Amino acid sequence: MLCAAFAALATAALVASPAQADPTGTPTYRDIAVVGSDTTQTVMNGLADAITVDGVKRLGSYDARGSETIKTKETGCVITRPASSGAGVTALVASQEAGDGCVQAARTSSNNSANYAGKNLTYVPFAVDAMTYAVRSDSTLSKKLTTAQLKSIYNCTAPGSGTNFKPLLPQFGSGSRDFFLKQLGLSNTANFTTQFPCVSDVDVNGEPIQEHVGTYLTDTKHILPYSIAVYLSQVYGTAPAAQGKAVLATFNGIAPSQLNTASTFKRDVYNVIPSAKVTDPQYAQIFVGSSSLICANQNVIKQYGFGISENCGSTQLVTPPAP
Incomplete structure (x- = not known):
């Protein structure tokens, strides 16, 4: 809830510093490159720094603003920086259709799934904003x-x-x-x-x-x-x-x-992954279910001002079939 997040943020700010704008440190290129929403870029940067699998950071979160292009993999994968939720999901779809492996997930601060009919995407909520x-x-x-x-x-x-x-x-x-x-x-x-x-x-x-x-x-x-x-x-x-x-x-x-309880202006925010990857162990461990590594890092989510979604890790929201 945002009220709790407000108090947690005030405490955390005494010791926290902003997460880096793009992935830094090792490894330079991560297994899962995440692009898109400005709203959730900083909290996802923080989660990318906090989450490790076998001692290795697996998430690489790239800001919506910065250099004109980003490089997400060691070979190739120099792409125009996606500057919004829509641009992030579009970049994910383009990467999946090209099969280039440049983008594995997208951040979005709204349920824009209707815009991607037939693209076989799953919107996984992880936090609450208002x-x-x-x-x-x-x-x-x-x-x-x-x-x-x-x-x-x-x-x-x-x-x-x-x-x-x-x-x-x-x-x-x-x-x-x-x-x-x-x-x-x-x-x-x-x-x-x-x-x-x-x-x-x-x-x-x-x-x-x-x-x-x-x-x-x-x-x-x-x-x-x-x-x-x-x-x-x-x-x-x-x-x-x-x-x-x-x-x-x-x-x-x-x-x-x-604004967490009474307002219709409360919203879940999402990470979008290909529906085919929901059961992939690499994705599932990080994104899927209430025990996923993202959902388990509630303190990090609250540190960046967000509340915890009651639906954290749910895979029920998918893009509609192709028209």
Whole structure:
């Protein structure tokens, strides 16, 4: 639960340091290369450092941001860095179809399985996050909005849309964008900001907005979806600081550290693996079941601001059949 995670994170931050952005140390290249979601990159980096099999690290977690390309295996496997949940799952599918062995798993912060019909993937939950919205500490906007009010801001029907309110979204492909808009009852489309022109998903330089980076809030009228777990880990130092002047809001009357019980904005986050690998001992030991090595490392998960999923290790969520 996130309330417990909040307390655990505050304690852990006294001794913890941020996990590395990409795999470091030995072995340089790991058996299972994991790419994708910005939201879960740091907790998966931490798990990759903590989990060993026969004394050897088997997981290699690559950040959504950094160099343009990553190299995941000793031979070949130089690929464009997947910069979001969708890009991560797409990279996994491409690697499986090519049979190149470059990507073995993907991180995603939303259930985007419907987008991969017929791709034979299993979405394995391991942690719980919740989302709210963030504004600047000196913002002119209310820090106590409801779902209905937030929806009116993001569909540009709120009075003063584009002037009094300047809503921001992460880039298309972001799992957090997908989850956030769906919870507001809005469709996540690539042309969302064309349909609702008061919303922007690029920064002042025209570059795509990344998830959970408070420094995008350059105007006191900006508002941005934000992961509570990521914010806490940024504030307490278990993830690189990126919050800037961002502060989390009390949403639907619920303080941000309490959005684990009452809010529909609570979500499982997932690691995606090929369904054919669910019974593979190498994958199963790490990902599958409540006794898997990921699920067993609850302290690491909490250290990065997340709660433990009641469904941790479940393999019930799979991509639908091909149309």
